[in-house]
Structure formats: structure tokens, C-alpha cells
Amino acid sequence: MNTINKWVITSAVLWAAGSALTAQAQNVIKIGEVNSYKAQPAFLEPYRKGLELAVEQVNAAGGVNGKKLELIIRDDNGNPGDAVRAAEELVSRERVDVLTGTFLSHVGLALTDFAKQRKVFFLAAEPLTDKIVWQNGNRYTFRLRPSTYMQVAMLVPEAAAMKKKRWALVYPNYEYGQSAVATFKELLKKQQPDVEFVAEQAPPLGKVDAGSVVQALADAKPDAVFNVLFGADLSKFVREGNTRGLFQSREVVSLLTGEPEYLDPLKDEAPNGWVVTGYPWYGINTPEHNAFRSAYEAKFKDYPRLGSVVGYSAIISLAEGMKKAKSTETEKMIAAFKGLKLTTPMGPIEYRAEDHQSTMGGYVGRTKNEGGKGVMVNYRYMDGAKFLPSAAEVSKLRPAE
Template sequence: MAEARFNGLLIGGLLALAYLAPGPARAADSIKIGLVTDLTGMAYLLAKDNGEGAKIAIDEINRAGGVLGRPFELLVRDSALKTDLGIAAARELVLDQKVNFLFGSISSAVRLAISDVAKQYKVPMVDSVGGSRRLVEDRGHDYFFELSLTTRTEAYGQAVGVSKLKGKKIITIAPDYEWGRLEHEGFLQPLKKLRPDIEVVGEFWPKLGEKDFTPYITAMLTKNPDMIWSALWGGDFIAFVKQAKAYGVFEKVTFIGTGEPSALQALGLDAPEGIYAFDRAPVYAIDTPAMKAFVNAYQSTNGRLPTAWVVFGYEAVQLVKYGLEKAGTDKPEAWIRAVKGATVPLLRGPITFREFDNVSNSPVYFGRLARDPKYPHLILKDIDKIGVEPSMISVEEVKRLRDAAR
């Protein structure tokens, strides 16, 4: 019932068929962005925040008169973590609504399918979530732009952070589906090179949406690891933490997991202090004037910190705006030429897109969870900002993967 009430609110707000700021600019043809995302199911909080960030950016742009003399319009569809719904929604947005740009879902599988639609109909797509490396590697194409992190770049940043920790025996736990498998692969491959002395003494693969982690926790402890690395996210991470605390896991083992505010805000001060964690955009630690202004405005309106998902939704619209202004037109090929290889000023600072495959050099932030009197939840402290360029495979390797996938 709670989820039904929540989704009902979304239908009245974010999940309205179209969002367009009122005013004289409405008379002009709008620049349409189609957002297909997972507003039903376990990812709905992430999807809500991501869409909210896009809506905030569009509000600001439209109040300032739009871009190229035209307002932005956001059309939102719910893919509900289902590939067939994502494909149908993307096609409807492209063929019936004539959107100029597509934004993708939380699910990597759904996003891969939407990306295929973008390629087929030659509509630029901005990934404001991040996920499977396949999005920019074997399934990548000129119309797809990766604003966030992939399983290769994100997991590499974690491997760099973990390589500096003490201990030689490590256990991994990751959700048993494609993203979890690729994140696990992306973590262990560089870790073994950075720390060949580390031994993996156990791998655990709970299903996505697992409720009872007790069998996994007890099995882990019997192996006496020095470290546990977790790729659990959302409700899975929250459930694992609550159950693991009862077994004293965080006092016995060096634990590495997510530091994303969605989970930390849900856990509050019950989150385990002192564990190591990573985040894609810890807004309280990114010292750019644009981010400071954004965080202050968001907190004054919402009473909480914006999550990374809000930030990336906002930045996706910033990226669209940048390309339109640079190209001076909404023609897809001109927009693509304007953004390929560009260094774009965003909330997090300048982000560069590699010219061949449109993958960004978005960094990973790695630190330890600690209390701060300014916040009702734990935040990352002693943060190391880790560049991900060393993890990017060569252009030649990307070409080989794409050729093999044809």
C-alpha cells in the first residue's frame, strides 16, 4: 500500500506525461527530453531522485528563457524494471512524441534496450545513472553518452581504494544478475594487479531483492576474512547492514560498501560508523561553486542533501544544454559533434567525454563513514578522489568488442 501511495504521488508530479514550465516561451516549439525510468519496483527511490534532478535543471533553464529561444520539456515514462516496457516507452517517445533526447532507466538491462532504440532512430541518449560497461563497449554507439560511471570505471576506483587497506583475505558479495557480475569482475581484475597478495576466500551471490542475508553472513564469518567487499545497493544493502550488525560483522572485519546518500539517509545513525565506502557524487565534499549553490538551494527546499542520482539527473540536462548551445542547433549529428571529446562544466566540475566512445572520466570518491553534527546520517570522511582513466580500455579494444558483437 505504501508503494501504491508513493507511485500515486509520482503520477501527480514527476510521472506526469509532460513537464513544461509555464510562460511566454511555451508558444515556441519545445526541446523534448524523454526519460524512461524505473518508477515501480525496488529502484523507485533512485529513479525518483534522478527524474527530480532533471526537472530542477529544466525549471532553471526555462525560467531563464530556454535554449536557442525554446523551452525544455520533460516527458516521463515508467519502465518498471522491465525491458519490454522500456522498449515500448522509448519507441512511443521517439515516434509519437518526437523527443529530441532520451534519458535512460536505473536498470542496465532496460537501458541497453533503450540504447538500441536510440541507435535505431538516431536520437542522442544521455546515461545519467551509470551501469554495465557493455553500454559503452560492445553495445556502445555514437548516439550514447555515458555521464556517470560504468562497472569498469566505478569498480576500478573501489579497487584502488581497497588496495591501500590492510589485510590479505577478502570475501565478495554481489547481487546475482548482470550488473552485479560485471561490477564484481571490474573490481577483482584491477585489485589482483594492484595487490597480488590478496586472496579471495569466498564469493557470495544473493538474488536481487534478497530479504534474508543471515545464511550469507554466517557463512562469511566462518571463513575468517580480513575484508568484505559488497556490491549490494538500495534495499539489499540496507537489509544486509541491519542483519550484519547483529553478528558484529563491522567490528570483526574491514567492510567496504556503498556510501550513496539514498542508503545512508534511510539507515540514519544506524549505519555502521568506520566502514569504507564509495560514492559517485558526495555533494558535501565537492567544492565547486556550482555544487555549493545547488546543494544550498536543494536543502532549503527539500530539507535533505541531494543524492548522486539527483546530481546526475541535473547534469544530464546541463549536458544537453551545453551541446545545443555549442552546436547552435538541435540537429542530432551536430549535437553529437559538439559533445564528443568535449570537456563540459558540470556541478561536479569539468568532465571530459572520450571522443571515440563517449565515455566520461567521472571520478570515484572513496573514504570512511563517520558522524557529522551537520547531518542526521553518516557521511564520507577522509575522501580520496580517484581518477578512472587507467581503467578505460583502449579505443582499439572497444572497436574489437563492437566488431565481435555485430
């Protein structure tokens, strides 16, 4: 065989291989996922399982618009700069169709800005700061989880009903903690004008000196405590608070503490009687949750956490948006997500056109130490739509598109 014939055959083989890869790529929708897997494993390991379950179910049902979903994941190390670099790599090199993910609020804000600059669709799955959909909101970014404002608004009526005058506050000193406390002060003051905030402790995220924090709160002699710490910081705070008697004869209102990611690790130190937001997976008896829980437990031989629900719902949201848009083009996705309605394990939700916030709600109840394990009792589901400002109010908070 002469050299020319060899070259022709080789070229034909390479062209065929390239054509096959191109055809394969055209039959795949790439979802770029950026998150703090190493920094926040308690929430994000279950979250990743939720993602995987949803992708598997969507693809088993034929995919979206005749294409299979493919998840491409990058870790942001809990760092905004790393998150932006990962997102740029996903968009430029991997050619993803959409972006999703982020957990920490300041990281979520960084990708919100990235989405605006690069004009790429971004579904912020988990970060809670209100700035993502209000002050820093943009047309390219939507958010799934109930925001800081929404979850605090669910707790404030319970706090006001306690009729406690002197409140102490403890929160991680970054965007999420700061905004949670600011909202709590504002909303509680409206319902109880004579309330006083007698102490504030704001340790760095992941670096709480629990002994000194607890002592400072106790020294202020508050009637009640509002806590925003989570994860390892929460565990240290609870241990020292129990040891030093901070919680004795005092009401505690606590954001996120009823989530199994944070309540389960407390084990026999789990407090009694705290008013919390959370996810009592063991007691939710609705068709949509039962189906999700059964599929999750069958696949992973484990019970779901709230992260599992969020990850699952993020993929289902993207899939439904793509179906409605009949495309993954950014402008068509934006149009499809405005007013998008779907059913999640938490029930039906809608992505509001006015601020791109979903109406997913949450559970509010009290903690109970039941046989050396923390659970939620006397809980009820709070519809997220009831804890959001009106379109007129949002127009004052959010930049014009």
C-alpha cells in the same frame, strides 16, 4: 449564416488553432526520459528533482537555441521490455528530440540497443554497466555517470593497501553486480597476485536472504569483504552483518554505500570504517557545487542526493550539447557530444570521443556512524578521467562504428 459560411469559419478557426499548436511545438525541445521511478524511488525521486531544477534554470535563462525544454517522463517498472515500449511511444507518438534516463544496467542496455535500432540520440544518465560504452556501445549512446569499471578502479588501490589475502564477495545477481565483481577481481589480482576469493554470494536483486548470505560469508572466514549490494538489500545485509559479527575486525570495501540514498536509511546501524564511493554533499565546497546546492535546497527545502546531481547534470549536458550542435538532429548531436566539455556540480567533465563515456568522477572515503547517522569522512574527489582505459584499449573493447 448559411452552412457554407459556417464551414469556412469553423475551418479557419481550426486551422488557426492547429497553426498555433504547430508554432508552439516548434518552440519546444522535447526530452524523453525513461526510468525505474516505482522500482527504485530512493535514487530516482531526488534524480527527478534534479531534472526539474535544471529544466527550470535552462528555460529561465532563455532556453536552448531559442526554444524551451520540455520533459516527457515514462516509468519502465525496472523492466527492459517496458523500457523499450516506453521509448518507442516517446519517439513515435510524442516525437521527442532525444532520449535520456534509465537506472538499472540491464534496462540501460535495452535502451542502448533501442537507440541503435531507431537511430535516436540517447544519454544514459545512470546505469553503470561498462557494456553501455564498450562491448555494446554504439554511436547513438553516451553515458554520464562514472561506470562500474571507473568506480571499482577508484576503490582497488584502497583494497590493495589493506594487504588482505582472503576476500569474500557479495553482489546482486544481475549485470551491474556481476560486472562490478569481475572488475574487482581482475584489478585487485593485478595489484596483489596472491589474493584469494574464498566466498561469493549473489542473491537476486531486491530479494536478499540476508541471514543466510551473512552466515555463508562468515563461515568462509575472510580477511575482508567486497560488497556491491545497495538499497533495501544493503540495509538487510548491514543489519544481519552487525548482528552476526561479520564486520568485526574485518575490512569492508563497498560500492555506492556512501551515497546518501543508501547511507542515510541505515541510521544508527550505519557501519564504521567501510571504504566506500559516495557523495558527501555536506562537505563539498566548490563554487559549482555551492551554487547547485543552494538552488536545490531553496526549491525543494531538502538537501541533494547523488541522484539529484545526476539528474541535473543530465539535462545540463543535453542543453550544452544542443547549443554546440545548434540543433537536436541526431547526427549533429553525436558530433557535438564527442569531446563535449561542460561544468557540473561535481566539476568539469568531458564526454570522451573514443567511447562516449563522461569523465565525471566520484568521492572515495570511509563511513562513520556520527550520532546515529552515517556520514563519509576522510574523503577525496577522484577525477574520472584517471580511471578510464586509453583510446587504444577502448578500440579493442568497443565495436567499430
